[in-house]
Amino acid sequence: MDTIAGVQPMGETPVLTAEKPLLGSKLAKVLAEFIGTFALVFAGCGAVVADHLTGGGVSHVGISLTFGLVVCVMIYATGHISGAHFNPAVTVAFASAGRFPWREVPAYALGQVAAAIAAIGLLSTFTGSTVLGETVPRLGTLPSLGVEAILTFFLMFVISAVATDHRAEGQMAGLAIGGTVAMCALFGGPLTGASMNPARSLGPALFGQGLQWMWLYTIGPMIGAVLAALTYRWLRCDDEVTTSDAAGCC
Numbered sequence: 001m002d003t004i005a006g007v008q009p010m011g012e013t014p015v016l017t018a019e020k021p022l023l024g025s026k027l028a029k030v031l032a033e034f035i036g037t038f039a040l041v042f043a044g045c046g047a048v049v050a051d052h053l054t055g056g057g058v059s060h061v062g063i064s065l066t067f068g069l070v071v072c073v074m075i076y077a078t079g080h081i082s083g084a085h086f087n088p089a090v091t092v093a094f095a096s097a098g099r100f101p102w103r104e105v106p107a108y109a110l111g112q113v114a115a116a117i118a119a120i121g122l123l124s125t126f127t128g129s130t131v132l133g134e135t136v137p138r139l140g141t142l143p144s145l146g147v148e149a150i151l152t153f154f155l156m157f158v159i160s161a162v163a164t165d166h167r168a169e170g171q172m173a174g175l176a177i178g179g180t181v182a183m184c185a186l187f188g189g190p191l192t193g194a195s196m197n198p199a200r201s202l203g204p205a206l207f208g209q210g211l212q213w214m215w216l217y218t219i220g221p222m223i224g225a226v227l228a229a230l231t232y233r234w235l236r237c238d239d240e241v242t243t244s245d246a247a248g249c250c
Contacts, residue, residue, distance in 0.1 A: 026104070026107065028081060028082075029081060029082040029083075029104075029107075029108070030082070030107050030108065030110075030111040031111070032078040032081040032082035032084075033078075033082045033084075033085060033086065033108055033111040033112055033115070034111040034112070034114060034115040035074075035077075035078065035115070036074040036075075036077070036078045036082070036084055036086045036115075037086045037087075037111070037112045037115035037116055037119075037199060038115040038116075038118060038119045039070050039073075039074050039119075040067070040070050040071060040074065040086050040119075040197075040200065041115065041116045041119035041120060041133075041199070041200055041203050042119035042122065042123060043066055043067075043069075043070040044063070044066055044067040044070060044133065044200070045119070045120060045123060045132055045133030045200075045203070045204060046066075046123055046133075047062060047063045047066035047067070047133075048063055048131065048132070048133035049123055049127050049129045049131060049132060049133065051063060052129060052131040053127065053129060060186070060189060060190070061186065063185065063189070064182045064185035064186045064189060065182055067181050067182060067185050068178040068179060068180075068181045068182025068183075068185065069178060069182075070178075071086070071174075071177060071178040071181045072174040072175055072177070072178025072179075073174070073178075074086065075173060075174040075177060075178070076174045079173065079174070082108075083100070083163075085108060085112070086112060086197070086199075087112065087196070087197040087198075087199060087200070087221075087225075088108070088109040088112055088113065088197075088198050088199055088222075089152060089156070089196070089197060089198060089221035089222050089224070089225040089226075090155075090156060090159060090197075090225055091105055091108045091109060091112070092105060092109075092222060092225065092226065093156050093160075093222075093225035093226045093228065093229035094229060096226045096229055096230065097160070097164075097226075097229035097230055097232075097233045098233075099164055099229070109199075112199040113198075113199045113202060115199070116199040116200055116202055116203035117202065117203050117206060119203060120132055120133075120203035120204050120206070120207050121203075121207065124207045124208075130208065131208070132203075132204040132207055132208040133204045134193070134201075134204040134205060134208045134209050134210040135192065135193030135194075135195040135200075135201045135204070135205075135210060135213070135217055136193060136209065136210045136213060137191075137192050137193075137213060137216060138190065138191055138192065139191055139192065141216065144191070144192045144216060144220075145216050145219065145220045146220075147188060147191050147192045147220075148192050148194075148195060148196065148216065148217060148220030148221055148224065149220045149221070149223045149224035149227075150224060151184045151188045151192075151194055151196050151224065152196040152197075152220065152221040152223075152224030152225050152228070153224040153225070153227055153228040153231075154180060154183075154184060154228075155177070155180050155181065155184060155196050155224075155225070155228075156224065156225040156226075156228035156229055156232075157228040157231065157232055158176055158177055158180045159177055159228075160228060160229050160232035160233070161176075161232060162176045162177065164232070164236075165232075165236055181196070184196060193217075195217045195221065196221050196224075197217075197221060198214070198217055198218040198221055198222070201213075201214060201217035201218075202214060202217075
């Protein structure tokens with residue numbers, strides 16, 4: 001939680017004292033989600049735009065690593081504030097597993113979607129590119145839906161492990177989750193775009209193409225994320241289940 005610095009008299013060491021939040025707790029969480037999701041979409045889709053404008057200068061591997069790295073660093077930057085979901089599917093999955101209050105889901109989702117739209121809007125304005133990182137299925141409809149669900153299952157399973165289980169190494173959450181995003185993008189990108197995130201797909205779809213596929217990039221990730229969260233809750237063999245903010249991502 002943000003605090004106001006209380007400074008000791010001249011000559012003594014300044015210390016930080018918790019007096020009152022600069023922003024309301026709920027507003028701070030939503031703003032943190034906005035910033036994290038904005039960074040995810042701006043950097044990740046920005047890598048796609050840069051690759052297009054430079055004729056392959058970034059490469060598929062570079063794009064995948066960009067998505068993974070931005071998720072990693074933004075988890076460390078905002079995880080202690082909002083839980084770093086950056087993804088409506090992750091937020092819904094945490095709520096479904098009893099790890100996040102349902103009453104806060106709409107505000108989180110609104111912040112995530114608004115951030116994705118703002119990020120793509122600025123990318124389009126700054127670069128003038130017609131390629132904005134759209135996710136379009138290259139397989140049949142049902143196979144693509146299945147791939148998105150499975151990729152998101154992998155992602156949410158890792159998130160559940162490192163963010164909700166006290167036995168896991170919590171300090172490695174950013175690396176584990178960012179690494180999973182990069183891994184899924186490396187092999188899933190050529191198949192479906194490896195969205196795993198309705199907000200990430202909606203931004204480019206509104207400004208470019210692929211809006212007709214948004215149902216696929218919403219339902220697939222939602223199914224995969226919820227199943228993963230419930231599966232890990234069953235596998236953990238631990239009766240400790242609380243409703244709280246949980247560190248998540250993209």
